[in-house]
Amino acid sequence: MLIGLVRESVMQCFCHTCRAPLPTAVNAHMRSTTIPITKVKTKPRTQQPKRVHFVSTEVRCQENTRGGVKYEVILGDTEAKAPPKISTSPRNSVSVQEIEEKLKAAEERRQQLELNKMAALSAKMQKIEEASRKKDEQTNQFIAATRDALEQKMGTVTEKREAYITDLKTKLKDHIENVEKTRLSLEQQTDEVRSAIEEKLKIASIQRDENMKKMLVRLKEHNSRPSEKQKSVESTIENRKSEVINLIENKLCIAEQIREKEIQKKLELAKKHNEHLNEVKQSLENKKSEKVQKLENKLSAAEQKREEEIKKKLENIKKQEKRAEIVRQNKAAVLAAKGELTATDQQLNCS
Structure with missing residues (x-):
């Protein structure tokens, strides 16, 4: 202020x-x-x-x-305040009976306090036992649930793996069947082409023979004519014959060359197709082996994880069992201390 x-x-x-x-x-x-x-x-x-x-x-x-x-x-002037006087209580004379009654009351209070302490200890021990029992039940339930979940998971994984492998097998079978069908169809086409070429060559040779026969018949007919005409006709016939023979031979050579080229092309195509089929089979087998290897690696990894989880669960169970053993030992020690206290109380009461 x-x-x-x-x-x-x-x-x-x-x-x-x-x-x-x-x-x-x-x-x-x-x-x-x-x-x-x-x-x-x-x-x-x-x-x-x-x-x-x-x-x-x-x-x-x-x-x-x-x-x-x-x-x-x-x-301002200071005010001196006198301290208040302390009133002394008068001394009372205490008898021996009152002292004994006070001692008895104190003993009863002490016994009541000890009983209360023992009751509190027993209640605490009951709570500890209930907690340990509940904990054991929860751990057992958790272990059972985890085991069931792991078994179910492994079952689903194995089922999926088997289904995947069967699907792969069916796909590979279908692919191999399609490849085999295409190979057979190509072989059939090559055989048909070869047979058609052979038939054409046979027909050409037959027609050539027939033409030769016809020419011979005509020559025989012309032999009955005069000699000059016959000579001229024979010369023309021979020229024509040589020309026809040359043409036929040239055509046959060309046809033979074309046939050989076509046969070589067909053989090369068949070889390439066989090589492609072999490569496809090899690639399919490699893919199949890789997929099988991956699945086996995944299954082994899952098995290792499962074993590690089971080991962890077992370690947790062992730790909980150790804790329960420590709690039991503490309980036994408390009960022993309680028995000692009761024995000392009885001795004091007797004395």
């Missing part, structure tokens, strides 16, 4: 310019503008604080000169 009064009085301004009214020119200028005119306070902004009597100090403020403030701090 004192600090607040001092701060307020010091922060105020006591100069005449702050308290003096504004001149007329300034008033006119202010009237011309839209700024509202406030009433100038000619009174000093400071006020004399009220005289408040404090317990030990008093502050007074007084303005003596322009812009000067005077403060007075008056210390």
Whole structure:
């Protein structure tokens, strides 16, 4: 409160310019503008604080000169308070019977406290046993559930694997059958082409023989004519015959060459087709072996993961069994301590 009064009085301004009214020119200028005119306070902004009597100090403020403030701090008289007198309780005489009753009550309280402690310990042990039993049940349920889930998962994996392998086998069978069908059809086409070429050659040879026979018959008929004509005809016939023979031989050579070229082309195509079939079979076998290897690797990895999970579960079960054994040992120790306490209490009661 004192600090607040001092701060307020010091922060105020006591100069005449702050308290003096504004001149007329300034008033006119202010009237011309839209700024509202406030009433100038000619009174000093400071006020004399009220005289408040404090317990030990008093502050007074007084303005003596322009812009000067005077403060007075008056210390009050201290009041010496006498300490209160402590009333002493009168001493009472205690008898032996009262002391014995108090001792009995104390013994009963002690026994009650021990009984309460033993009851609390037994309740705690029951809670610990229930918790361990529940934990064992939960662990057993979890182990059974995980085992069932793993078995189900492995069953589904094996079923999927078998289905995938059977599907692959069926696809490979279909592909091999299609390849075999195409090979047989190509062989059949080559045989048909070969047989057609042979038939054409046979027909050409038969027609050539027939033409030769016809020519011979015509020559025999012309032999009955005069010698000159016969000679001329024979020469023409021989020329024609030689020309025809040359033409036929040329045609036969060309046909033989064409036949050999076609046969070579067919053989090359058949070889290429057989090589392609072998490559396709090899690639299919390689893909099949790779897929089988991948499936075996996946199954082995799944089996390893399953074994690792089972090992982890067994380790957790062993840890829980160790904890349960420690809890049982603690329980036995508590029960032994309880028996010792009861034995000591009985000895004390007997004594």
